[in-house]
Amino acid sequence: MKLHPAKLLFLQVLVAVIALAIWQIGATVPIGGDYLLPEFFFSKPWDVLSRVVQLFVSGTIWKHLWITLTETVLAFVIGSAGGVVIGFWFARKPVVAAVFDPYVKMFNALPRVVLAPIFMLWLGLGIWSKVALGVTLVFFIVFFNVYQGVKEVSPVVLANARMMGMSERQLFRNVYWPSAMSWMFSSLHTAVGFALVGAVVGEYLGSSAGLGYLIHQAEGVFDVTGVFAGMFILAAFVLVIDWFVTRVERRLLVWRPQAASEQN
Amino acid sequence: MKLHPAKLLFLQVLVAVIALAIWQIGATVPIGGDYLLPEFFFSKPWDVLSRVVQLFVSGTIWKHLWITLTETVLAFVIGSAGGVVIGFWFARKPVVAAVFDPYVKMFNALPRVVLAPIFMLWLGLGIWSKVALGVTLVFFIVFFNVYQGVKEVSPVVLANARMMGMSERQLFRNVYWPSAMSWMFSSLHTAVGFALVGAVVGEYLGSSAGLGYLIHQAEGVFDVTGVFAGMFILAAFVLVIDWFVTRVERRLLVWRPQAASEQN
Amino acid sequence: METALRRPGDAMASPGAGALAVALDDVSISFAIKGRPVFKAVAPTSLHVGDGEFVAIVGPTGCGKSTLLNATAGLLKPAGGRVSIFGEPLAGLNAKAGYLFQQDALMPWKTALDNVAIALEIGGTRRAEALAQGREWLGRVGLARFTDRYPHELSGGQRKRVALAQVLVRDPKILLMDEPFGPLDAQTRQIMGTLLLRLWARDRKAVMFVTHDLEEAIALSDRVVIMSAGPEARIIGDFPIDLARPRDTADIRLDPRFHQLHREIWNQLKAEVVKTYGEEMP
Amino acid sequence: METALRRPGDAMASPGAGALAVALDDVSISFAIKGRPVFKAVAPTSLHVGDGEFVAIVGPTGCGKSTLLNATAGLLKPAGGRVSIFGEPLAGLNAKAGYLFQQDALMPWKTALDNVAIALEIGGTRRAEALAQGREWLGRVGLARFTDRYPHELSGGQRKRVALAQVLVRDPKILLMDEPFGPLDAQTRQIMGTLLLRLWARDRKAVMFVTHDLEEAIALSDRVVIMSAGPEARIIGDFPIDLARPRDTADIRLDPRFHQLHREIWNQLKAEVVKTYGEEMP
């Protein structure tokens, strides 16, 4: 059931084309007197595309893109590192985990939008307040998965490693870490998106540059085309980061048997 | 390493007391001429607590709480059901997964704040536009984990089940589903918080009731005490939902050997 | 050695002899290993198992016995050759076969009883009926008191017996068994062997039985097939067992013919195993 | 039967006999099973293994052999009784012991070589040295050509041999081995047995060796211990093996004393196994 890469690409493009066609029709052909996707809210695909091209051609986008990239990568790296470390720590110290469990869950439930002023107060208007927002999203996703991943380590493999005399640290390196890896990467794929969301929402709530700023500005003057162009760039952008994550994953998980569902 | 429940509770309360003490000191004792947690941004714990009590005593909170609860539960249920179904579907249909993979990742990266007007357009101002926001958060978390969970099914157990002649449907019920369960619950714990975040952010961006509305109102008039009181109620609230999730989890995962890290 | 492969009385092993349950013709199996040349586990090999025939497969560890069963089950696509089941070329899984895996393959989230019952339920048996039969089978393998245990609460030998019940309860036409009695003590082995033979005698299934215990192979089977050490393992011996049926798996070991066969096969096998270690042993 | 437990020549089995590597005194083991009465797997039982003594443990499947090893390893807390290692009460894991598990316990993310080398590296051996020794050990167990395979790319018997190398390379004072040669063919079994005996003769480790092959038990050990069928399994037989050392694991089977011992132990074991199936077998 493996697809030929060219065929795969073709199908992917086909999906995009169909989606764009629906969009175009919804925005321009009234159905029962009403537009399915009114232009005021959705713009038109062609306008959005030409705006994207224009943003790149005129070069204004680069500065914003660069800032958002920096924030996203920082949020992603700091958030996942934190999630991994604290996740492991909690998993290995059941007492710590039990005591802090309710607090972690409480923090996870705080709406980040409300926290923005506090981050600004502490971290200023620069990139760090946006990074902080991203971190609060990324951290919890990674944390919960790593925590669970460590608890799912095969008891027999663990017992064997412990009988070899591994110290806590060696167990971490040789057992917990590799075993929790597929959990970790699963959460990283979600986290990439959320890191970007955090950065953009942060910019949206207060900043002087970045994709979120661009989108917010466009929204303020009801420039939906601008909003969609910004979101489009954003989305394309996350694919690039995810591609890197996938590469690292492939590299680190060579030892896996081919996934059961891919066999045969 | 099991803690006595009473001792555990004591430690948990201790943590809360310490945190509150730091907060109180930070808000009232200047350090080097500056407050660490200026009252204007952080209020004071005692004020927040008495506001919470007041909100409950006066009874104004119930209506808001009820609306937010409804939104959260709906977002959680719909989002996780969608994540589970689509996650399984993608995991079992590698071609579908390969074709849609980039689009799923793109959607995951769209800032929900920007999507709010579109949801309002489609779903109106009622609870459904808030539910939709929550769903877009919950869905992706659950989706990625279920997708990965299915792929991690033990190849030998799967081969055995297939040799028994199980149909795709039977495989789902008897193999994929139970096997992906611990992945699913791990993601549900994260998702509970995000369902609430989605609901509250939706209310924050436009509504006439709900906890997010309360917080937004308070924020607009610099009523930090109100903001923190709202967040506090929110956080307490998520613990209740999580408690339900944990109960269901315990019930469904009786077959597990005691987690490796809890043994000995 | 050619004579061992084509004995006069060995009609069933030759192609076109009518009802062949399993026919592996020139099947070869390779594994792709990252950054290494392809590993040719099994060289082109033919093996025919007649309907109702009990074939035991022995060979040094790592030679390709499990691999051969996997190919017969349809879990592994051979690199070359044809696999036919009752005359039909095999496409996808082998629906006629029951497979007892070498590794633990029970569903950890089901109790012993549920693990056995599900094998019937997926065929459409009602639950109550499936449970009753499951309970009966667990009793037969000596686990009547362990029906509601989860696999991790059972000993290695107990898990294997649950798996045995799981395969036998379905009553498949072809039985693929990979060291089914490995983790059992000698006594239990014999009891299980007798159980298997009784079942087999009733409706004459085709059985491919992998074991390391040559005595067991001889005591149970119609034919013992010997594989050479891998890589590129082949079938290098094919001995019909002309002991009378029905057999008592314990008493048969006292039969002089048994000893003669044992010695004969053993000598060939030994030579083979030594090859594996030939250069490598200290 | 009491005489079987306390034979005159059995000095090492009695407490206070000096250097005892492992002393299990009145150890009992229970498992809590949800919604069921506690399952008493092992009734209060004593077993003493002298320093340098090779004890084989046999018993019907599911009687509690693995459980007993787990208790000795410190992986399982006994419900009652004391476990002492070289005179010290055991607290936590048994650092002096190497344990070959009945189940697959290799790290799936490490190659065969890394799985063996890591056992040395954690003790502080430099990587190059650990790899060299790992390679040597894999050669000894006949896997020189499989060093860079991941566990899922190995056959069942190959994985077991990697695990064997992993345990032996560390050279522990106490060896706990749970059916180490289970998935190996008879010939390889003997080769591995000889390898183990050679190693043991060199620096006289204490060995607790669980097996279902009574011949193997007699051929290798100083003492064969028999467990009764569970639940509440006990040690019901303790036979010193007075065969001369060094032994050739193949030739020794021709010794008449071997056969005498075999018959003696077998009779007791058989009675025991039948009990397990007593009421249950069809």
Add this chain to the structure above:
Amino acid sequence: AQAADVEKPNLTLGVGGKPLLYYLPLTLAERLGYFKDEGLNVEINDFGGGAKSLQALIGGSVDGVTGAFEHTIRMQQKKQDIRAVIDLGRYPGIVLAVRKSEADKIKTVADLKGKNIGVTAPGSSTHILVQYAFAKAGLKPDDASFIGVGGGASGVAAMQKGEIDAISHLDPVISKLDDLGLINVMIDTRTTEGTEKLFGGMNPAAVLYFKESFIEANPKTVQALTNAFYRTLKWLEKATPDEVAATVPEEYWLGDKALYIKAFNASRPSFSTNGNIDEASRKAALNLIATTDPTIDPASIDLSKTFDGSFLAKAKSP
């Protein structure tokens, strides 16, 4: 005032930040019970900003909006027929202030060149006002860097941390900053003088607007709402600060009644007294956005379609 026979007694109004003084008449009308008196049952939906409330109107989730007058002009450009029926605020109520420590260096708008200026959001009215001032002072729109600081406490935080040199914002942020002694006011469009100085006339800010289609379908409802707001404006004209403070919910007091009254007093002149938007005011508004947004073509805007004074006229002479 008539009652009962309105077409749509249950209706929803949108607003972007109800507690803001900018929208005080809305809260007052609600609290004084004037909607009820008109036989209306009004649900007020609060949004994350003015733009979102307008989007809700276009999307059909709310029936009317109290928002900025400029929206009606912008929407005309976007082919959406939106009309104001009554003015609530005569002046924009926006204040441009500089940080005290910089006050001696920044004396005029021209001195803001190259500085960091906080605005509520990029593209918002606070941003546009500064750009207008820039245009008048001969600066280009990107001669300073504009930082969106949001509506709430973030503006205060940014000023406290010294991350912005000037701020263009609304009450209560301005009053709070003033209270903390952090700023010097440079342009104050809460007052008549300030507004006239900048625009040379009035410049309507908060208005009540509807979709033209809604006005057409529900004239009595619109009339009832206009009546209620007109009555509120009249009440507000005479009310003492204490009466106002007593009318709004206690939570709106910014945790400090004195500060609230101070803010109210500062904003007081900006509330409309007669609800009318005259020709000159509309021109001034168009001029403002046309100066700062090159995509707006002033020639194509029909200002008569931005304000429908007929309801106000009826409200004045019942």
